[in-house]
Amino acid sequence: MSRQPLRNSNVLLLLWKTIDNRLVSQLVGADTGIREQLGKLPESAALGPQARYKGAEDLLLHVARVWKASSLQMARISQANHMDYYHFLQPNQYLPGSKPLSGEEESEAYLESSPFKEPVELGYPLMVREGEDLVDQGVRFADLTLLFQDERQTVYIDSCCHFNPFGYGVIAERMVSEILDGR
Numbered sequence: 001m002s003r004q005p006l007r008n009s010n011v012l013l014l015l016w017k018t019i020d021n022r023l024v025s026q027l028v029g030a031d032t033g034i035r036e037q038l039g040k041l042p043e044s045a046a047l048g049p050q051a052r053y054k055g056a057e058d059l060l061l062h063v064a065r066v067w068k069a070s071s072l073q074m075a076r077i078s079q080a081n082h083m084d085y086y087h088f089l090q091p092n093q094y095l096p097g098s099k100p101l102s103g104e105e106e107s108e109a110y111l112e113s114s115p116f117k118e119p120v121e122l123g124y125p126l127m128v129r130e131g132e133d134l135v136d137q138g139v140r141f142a143d144l145t146l147l148f149q150d151e152r153q154t155v156y157i158d159s160c161c162h163f164n165p166f167g168y169g170v171i172a173e174r175m176v177s178e179i180l181d182g183r
Contacts, residue, residue: 060123068130075139086182087141088175089131091148093156094120099148101156109156116160142178144171 006012053059071087078085091098093110094117101110111117124145134141147170148155155167163171 056118057122057126060119061126064123064126064130067127068134071134071139071141072137075134084179085140086175086179087131087134087139088171088178089124089127089141089143089145090161090171091145091155092116092120092124092161095124095145096121097149098145099155100150100152102152102154104154105156109154109159111159114159140178140182142174144174147171147174 051062053062075085075087093099093101093105094114099105128143128145131141131143148167151170153166155163155170157164157167
């Protein structure tokens with residue numbers, strides 16, 4: 001309708017606008033109907049069955065297993081498409097013994113009350129173990145969690161898990177080394 005000579009026909013433009021408005025109205029009606037029906041369903045029908053966990057470690061074990069299964073699937077997809085796949089587990093300052101924190105990191109990048117602290121303390125060892133299983137299944141997995149174990153220089157820049165350029169450089173060098181060693 002936007003091309004010549006149609007765009008100059010007021011009758012055709014009115015017809016197009018009428019049809020377009022009717023279609024929009026039908027879409028809105030369908031969307032409203034779907035939302036009303038979803039509201040009548042039990043929550044489990046919309047969200048799936050509720051999982052019950054004995055505690056944080058049980059939940060994190062489930063998460064680690066889903067993480068491993070996802071990595072395994074990405075490796076298989078990559079292999080089926082003749083691509084290399086590498087999986088690296090990055091370091092985190094909340095993993096005990098993974099790095100002697102600098103003064104700057106203690107004040108800027110480590111919070112005792114961080115919401116990341118407990119999941120890392122409990123979950124990373126599970127991920128390391130699941131990562132070993134990935135290796136057994138042929139996935140090129142590298143555990144970098146202890147990469148900074150002897151590093152005294154500041155590498156963490158925030159209380160989550162992000163690195164300064166030096167830290168990223170160390171990680172990148174290790175990744176390149178792992179990739180070249182795996183060829």
